[in-house]
Amino acid sequence: MANPDTILSLDNVVSGYGKMTILNGTSAHIRRGKITTVIGPNGAGKSTLFKTVFGLLAVRTGKIEFGGRDTTNWSPRQMLDAGMCYVPQGRNIFPELSVRHNLELGGVALADPSGLPARIESMMQRFPMLSEKANAQASTLSGGQQKLLEVARGLLLEPRLMLIDEPSIGLSPLMVQEVFGILKGLRDNGVTILLIEQNAKMALQMSDYGLVLEQGQTRIEDTAPNILADPRIAELFLGGGLKPAITA
Amino acid sequence: MTDFVQLVIAGLATGAIYALAAVGFTLLWQTSQTINFAQGEFVMLPAFFALAGMKFLGLPFPVAALAAILLSMLTLGVLFKTVIVDPLHKQGTLPLVISTIGLAILLREGVKEFYSAEAQRFPSFFPDINLGTAANRGGSGFNVSADQIGVLIVATATILLLAWFLSSTKTGRQMQATAQNPTVARILGVNVERMVMYTFLINGALAAMASLLISPIYLAKFSSGETLGLVAFVAAIVGGFNQVRGAIAGGFLIGIADNLVAAYVSSTYRQAVPLAFLVLIILVRPQGLLGRAEERAV
Ligand SMILES: Nc1ncnc2c1ncn2[C@@H]1O[C@H](COP(=O)(O)OP(=O)(O)OP(=O)(O)O)[C@@H](O)[C@H]1O
């Protein structure tokens, strides 16, 4: 538990929607400064895991620790303040606001708002596309550009950990490489990345660790190369579940 | 021709008032998915707040008007949200819709019962002078009252001020973010609850402004909310329902059209104008003038 390499841990977490239980006693240990990819079949509860960690869904029982603190049932705002950001699945920009104003909204939780303009400027230097399109309505960006905007917006608070859910969906292969490149760059600068990817093989190839989730429970937690080599997950890559005989 | 110009100016003046009501209606929908079928009554009521202030408390008109705006923000904003919308929202859309219809009836009957069933004359902020140019033009005459111009200026200024607030202040942009995607707004740390409350306060203020501006023209009457509510609803739909700009355009369009219809066709058809627009827009452009197909991700 008190492993200093662990930045985020879940201990027997149960959560869900209404009467439906999705996370069914999930435990996990996420390493600091590494990329961990969560894989699992559709409906396994991967997105639910992120929503629960970030405080959008209540933890019914169990415990979540982030950065050495018990953050069980903290609000999203508290998680932001604690140094976590969350880039959900799908499109999450504000379509009718400009690129600059979308970016600015990433700084809402900033303790000292006077630092906001400088942060926006430096983010624009880091992603020149955002600077070129600063005054364009965000809806005019391509899918890949929108994802970059979301990532940049999440980074505005300089988080220690980024939850990012299926960023590659709908992006061109080139754009996927760009997004993955950004995530690797963040990791190299000490930011922990917790990633969900359908494209499990490609994601694991650039990850340090992997987490296989099935029916709301952690089935495998290991290094990415070990998971890639694990015969049990061959089925998963093809869209099926884990082989039950071996899982048992 | 001068007739036509006059009618358009009169139409712009009423249209600007309709736009105030429609914008408030749209904002409520956007940030809290509240379809307020009492919006017309929200525009009817504040005039009676002002009248009551003058009649029972002896307040001078400007003070009574200001008090009416504040009282509207409190009752039509805060109370409406906390007593009706918040508890019912959890039950789904339909109970809330039915409750706003019930509220409309309550407000209408309440005013009729406790104030008067008669249409009330209502003071205007603007002098009753004709800015017409009949004399210099000699002949046909060009009648535009200071009242119409005043209404047009004040209503337009209110809308511009709101537009400025929404687009040029950080709080305004947080409100827009809340309207466009509340979940993502929350994920970024926006205090969504507070933004929704601001919307209700703004709607209360807009309704009060509309009330104070329209009552001198059409008198203050308990039943006037029926048409006003329909107009706000249709203006919002004509404009695309989820677009503030659209609601503004819709309000002006209906204002101009109903003045032209009243003059050139018959004033009995005036009330049919919003309905005609509604049918037309549903047939021709269901997404509204400025609307887009809605797209929303979690
Ligand atoms: N808002 C919601 N309300 C009710 N049920 C939900 C909701 N979101 C997800 N679920 C259900 O919870 C289960 C897990 O969903 P979740 O989105 O966590 O899966 P996932 O592993 O991310 O799958 P995918 O690969 O399809 O994204 C699914 O059965 C889904 O139908």
Ligand SMILES: [Mg+2]
């Ligand atoms: Mg998912």
